[in-house]
Amino acid sequence: MGDGEGACNEAAEISSGWGPLSALPGDAMMWILIISELAVFGAALAGYAVARALDPGLFSASQAHLDPFSGALNTAILLTSGVFAAGAVRQARAGVIRATRRLIGIAFLFGLAxxxxxxxxxxxxxxxxYGLETNTFFTLYYLVTGFHAAHVVFGLMILALVAVFASEENVTTGCAFWHMVDLIWVLVFAVFYLS
Amino acid sequence: MPHGAIRKRPLLLIWAVLMALSALGAFGAWLADGETLRLAGLGAIALVTLFKARLILADYLELSRAPGWLAGFTVAIFLLLAMIFALIALVPAP
Structure with missing residues (x-):
C-alpha cells in the first residue's frame, strides 16, 4: 500500500509539474515559445552586429536611409498596445469579460497601426x-523586421482569438505572446534605428 | 501554475516610464551621431533598452512574480546588448 501510494504521488508530481517553468505566470508552453523566439532574434541581432563590424561604412551609410521617426512611432504604438493588453489580463483575472474584450480590441487596433x-x-x-538584395544591411533589415512583422500578424490573430474565447488563461497566454512581440521590437529598434 | 507574490504597479505609470525611456533613447541616438559623445550615446541607448526590456518583462509579462526568471532574462538581454553595442562602439564607421 505504502509503495503504491508513493508511486501514485510521484506520478502525480511528474504529470502536474513543469519544474522551474512552474514559477512562470501563465502557460509554460508559451514561455518555451518566448524563450525560443528571444534566442532566434538574439542570434539575428548578434549576427547583424558582426556583419556591421565587418563593413561599418556600408552599414552606417545604409542605416542613414532608415526613418528614425517611423521606428520611434512604431515603438510608441507597440508600447501603448502593450499597456492595453496588460490591462486586459488584469480585467480577465477580475472576471470582467466585457472590459477584457474592449481592451484587447484597442490593443489589436494599435497592432494594425x-x-x-x-x-x-x-x-x-x-x-x-532599397530592396532585399541592395546590400547586406538591407537584407538583414528586411529579414529581421519582416520576421518581426510576421509575428505581429500572428499576434493579432491570437488577440482576436482570445477576445472571443476570453477565459483568464487564454487572455494571459495570448497577451504574453503580444508582449513578447513588443519586447523583441524594443531590441530591434535599438539596434537597427538608434545605434 | 502557482503564482508568487503579486507586485502590481499602475500600468499607466509603467507606460509613462517606457515612453520617457524611449525619448531618452532618442536623445542617446542624437549623442551617438556626433564624434565627441558617441560612446556615451551608445551606452545610453543600450542602458535605456535594457531598462525598457526589464519593465516589459517585470510588469507587462508579470515576471515580477518570478524574480529568479526575471533576473535570468535580464542577464541574458544585458549580455546580448553588451555584445552588440561593444562591437558597434569598437568598430566605428570610417
Whole structure:
C-alpha cells in the first residue's frame, strides 16, 4: 500500500509539474515559445552586429536611409498596445469579460497601426530603390523586421482569438505572446534605428 | 501554475516610464551621431533598452512574480546588448 501510494504521488508530481517553468505566470508552453523566439532574434541581432563590424561604412551609410521617426512611432504604438493588453489580463483575472474584450480590441487596433506604419516604411524604401538584395544591411533589415512583422500578424490573430474565447488563461497566454512581440521590437529598434 | 507574490504597479505609470525611456533613447541616438559623445550615446541607448526590456518583462509579462526568471532574462538581454553595442562602439564607421 505504502509503495503504491508513493508511486501514485510521484506520478502525480511528474504529470502536474513543469519544474522551474512552474514559477512562470501563465502557460509554460508559451514561455518555451518566448524563450525560443528571444534566442532566434538574439542570434539575428548578434549576427547583424558582426556583419556591421565587418563593413561599418556600408552599414552606417545604409542605416542613414532608415526613418528614425517611423521606428520611434512604431515603438510608441507597440508600447501603448502593450499597456492595453496588460490591462486586459488584469480585467480577465477580475472576471470582467466585457472590459477584457474592449481592451484587447484597442490593443489589436494599435497592432494594425504598427503594421500600417511598417508597410508605409517598406513602400518608401522600395520606391527609393532599397530592396532585399541592395546590400547586406538591407537584407538583414528586411529579414529581421519582416520576421518581426510576421509575428505581429500572428499576434493579432491570437488577440482576436482570445477576445472571443476570453477565459483568464487564454487572455494571459495570448497577451504574453503580444508582449513578447513588443519586447523583441524594443531590441530591434535599438539596434537597427538608434545605434 | 502557482503564482508568487503579486507586485502590481499602475500600468499607466509603467507606460509613462517606457515612453520617457524611449525619448531618452532618442536623445542617446542624437549623442551617438556626433564624434565627441558617441560612446556615451551608445551606452545610453543600450542602458535605456535594457531598462525598457526589464519593465516589459517585470510588469507587462508579470515576471515580477518570478524574480529568479526575471533576473535570468535580464542577464541574458544585458549580455546580448553588451555584445552588440561593444562591437558597434569598437568598430566605428570610417
Amino acid at each position: 504598427f503594421l500600417a506604419v511598417k508597410v508605409g516604411e517598406y513602400a518608401g524604401h522600395l520606391a527609393d530603390g
